[in-house]
Amino acid sequence: MSKIDEYIAKRSKQSADFAREYKEESQKLQVAVEVRNLREELGMSQRKFAELVGKPQSTIARIESGKMNVSINVLNEIAVATNQKLTVRFEPVTA
Template sequence: MSWTDNKIKEEAQKDPNFMTWFEEETNKLDIAVTMTDLRVDLGLTQREFAEKAGKQQSVIARIESGKMTPSFKMINEIATAVGKKPTLTFN
């Protein structure tokens, strides 16, 4: 088990709410990375991506930094604007 895994386990034992918080933050990070990867794969700056998606650049920046969790509606709007289709998976 890695140091990180041990630390997560240790924190979870101390605080019963830790794993809920940790999973929410992990989900935010997954969305942030996926949105950033999409933009980079399209070869667009945040400003260009925002213009294509009909959003403000600051909104894209907040999504990519994990400070904002977009609704599925917003994810769909952004994806559609750049010719993509979002998919949802459960693990």
């Protein structure tokens, strides 16, 4: 376990608010990485990708930066526009 992982685990045990906020930010970052990877796999700029999915380029930028809490509806619109299957799954929490 890295020092940062140890720190996060320690702070999460000490503060439920920290644990909740960390989990939310981790999820936003995971979505950001997935959307950016998809766009790059398609070889598209943010502007072209935004046009394809029918969203403003600023929305794509906010998603990719992890600054936007993206709804399932928006992710589904991205999936449909890019001929992808959106999969949501629950996984056990690891310590």
